[in-house]
Amino acid sequence: MNVEALRSIGLSIATDALHLRPYSRDLWPRDTLKMYKEGVLPELPQAVVWPERPEHVEAIIEWATQEGVTIVPFGAGSGVCGGVRGRAGSLVVDLKRMNRILAINPHNRTVQVQSGLLGQHLEDQLEQTGWMTAHSPSSIACSTTGGYVAARSAGQFSSRYGVFDDILLAASAVTPKGKLQTGLWTPKENEDLLPVLCGSEGGLGIVTDMLLRISPLPSDRWLRGYAFPDLQSAWTAMRELMQAGIWPSVLRLYDPVDTKIGGKTSASDAKSGGGFAWMKNLASKSPFLQRHLLNLPLALPGLINKISAGISGEVLLIVGFDGPTPIVEASTKAAQKILANARDMGPEPGEHWFRHRHDVSYKLAPVFIAGAFADTMEVAATWDKLPTLYQEVRAALGRHTAVMAHFSHAYAEGCSIYFSFMGRGQLKTYDATWKDALDAARSAGGTVTHHHGVGVLKSEAAAKEAGAAIRVWNEIKTSLDPDGIMNPGRPFPIDFEPTTDDTLSAPTDGPVFELNETSLLATVDPQSNPDTLQTELASKGYTLRIPPDRPFGEWLPILSREATQAWETPVFTIQARFDDGVRTRIQPAPRSAAGPDLRWSLMRRATLETVQVPIRALSGDINIVGGHPHLDLRDVRPAWHTANGWGFEKSQSDLAEICHGEPSSQTQPTRNPKESS
């Protein structure tokens, strides 16, 4: 590799091991385990380069294309799946010198930033101007905006503010075939490839800058803990809170083991540091006991999991709201009705979580130092599948490791589960644990990753999840990166051959094929007239949450990103048929980071057969002429709105009350796919 051509244009490049070695791995625990146990790191790349502006990125990719050099884009290396791990002969492109905020637009509520900006620095600078993206992953200090795009990140306040997909409005990238403008920046004549760029893990090009939604800093924050007798009752409350349209920013439910270990449901436990405080206190008096306290679950995960399974007792749900004070007051009033049967533990559990919300990352090192490994797995499913997903994945992980879980990133349609597990053993145990867990997640109908991305770890599982839709990825990849120099094999294995899903067939008995009343989703005929759909749904007590002004099959493919708000998700699972008769189904369930969102490009390349869309109960809307004189629509989030006023669901009556306009008889209008909402 002759990098002098790059040096000659003023680029800073390093080829020595001191600077290359840190680029040989990210935070994938498998590589950490190998490094710590054996002192071995993955292969070193051949060089690393630090571009300072988009023109540099263009020059680098042009040079790499000519030289046939593999490029690995690099943010801050906080990935946990090996997405940027080193490979011999590659050129790492570290983007952290492209770390500027380019423009803040308070009127449109957007910020334009470069892709090498650390998340914490973005929030710090926005805070000084009264704004935030509210994207707050636990890695916020050690991850970049470009990384959030690459791996489809989610933050701790995603229930209200959305995952990064929802926050991202546009992005510019450089590909081997030139500049690519996506999202709101897509040229009129082009296909919008933002959904494919987001989650592409460097496989298409290098993101240089992006446009993000911002929100005003909250004037009020409300956090409280609630104890439930069991998981099922807590899941029901979470679902009802999310389906009520009151948008909590935080919903975190700890499973019985996590609740007990954290000691979160009794006041005395909280003060003494946890439900197993007596054990911790005893251990603190003896280094021997301390060592073996950690060793016990590691040595006997099966036994520990059996004991854990027998743990009965309350589980803790943390509920949080933030935003303008009148909205927080109205939302909490509504929430407390839903939470009336839970035991109110006051603000301390929530505030404790908030104060320590980034501390989890400090807890991994002691496990590795003790000779074991620790890792996390985040899966997601719609509410109806969530209990099965929890049981199945927990059982799979529990065959090899000690495991606990919490449920966060809740949506109206479903929720993610975040498993933490630790085990003793070598790579063989680690690999077996993951294989079983990924298989379990797939068979239980969940996505294999909610927000950690794919990397090496989940590339095959993600490809299986994409199924025949991987054709869409292959086509776009070939068109933008014909020589395959961009982070090859990420996020999907090269030349992956999907097996045809024979269980898929042409739908019958429409126009509403399936009604998922738990998750408030309807699978409908995309060719059907919306009025027909509404009539059919009304007969069952429901209505479309976002009614289109034409059949979904025509509406969705031309839907502008501006036509829906951050909190509005127009479509979930889709089924389509390629011209050769092969069918595929993409199930985001309810959010996924298993590679890019291929649904939008699939719609342009295959015939839509079913679409799963959000619905809500017909309960008598409360329509207010004039909205609110001071509060912004984007903060209030009514069920629907027009230029004349806002409409609220019955479950949003407390929000409707703070709006002082006059009630009206207007009904929810249909939505034009190109008009801003």
Add this chain to the structure above:
Amino acid sequence: MNSELSTCALCPRLCRDRCPVSVGSGREATTPTSIMTAVLLAKKNPELEPQAAQAVDLCTRCGQCTSACGLDMPVVEMLDQARTILQPAPKAWVPPTIRGNARQVAIISGDTDWSPALEKLLNEDVATLHTNDFLGAAHQWRTDTREAHTAQLTELFKHRTAITADHICAQVIDSTSIPIEHLHSLLPEHSLPRWRSCHEPNEGRHVSTMTKCCGASGPLQNTHPDIAKEVGRDIARRLDGQHVYSADERCARHLQSCGAAVTGPVEWLMSQGDPDANR
């Protein structure tokens, strides 16, 4: 040491957003986690010792990693220990001579002898000491030579007060019991420019590299000059043409060389002539 080293090496670089060298250069190798990893790997594989020896000098000892760390890991002290193991001991330190008998000693670490201007400002005699090795900082930053070096310094400054405009010299003196004054603090406050300073105290959790000392104007300029320059250029870029005052002379000179408009305390003192001129 091993357990502490592992704790840092296995951390997901949670302090990286506070490390001014890492933020300014963008280089992964400069994060405290990467430096600790280099040291840890060298312990497992002696062939990697030369790289680790280079890596420890990527740290400017600004200490912001420790203040950001949820576990308060003593990164600077850990690297002093690593330096002792990985780098050969420096030649024995020969203390410089203090010229003059005054109680206060101006430590001149740059080209400009500012003691006459200080004498005028204070209206009293000031002794001088010229140093070109940061008062033997290399001896203070190792565990095997620190004690002897501290004794030498204490003997050198016996019953005197050190006055410095250089943060590295200040760090070295601060680690002894020698009384110290920073030149900046002796300048009449009302006469100082009301510009932003790189060395103003700021307790913010995540401050930009401008408001905390990055340390890049110290020995990093000798061991890794390219990186020192990158950090300076990053700060200059953030200043965006704004003229600022830095309370540290070495910092001011460094940033000037990176294209920033910065005035330091020595330059300010010398330009004032009559300290009453600004009243």
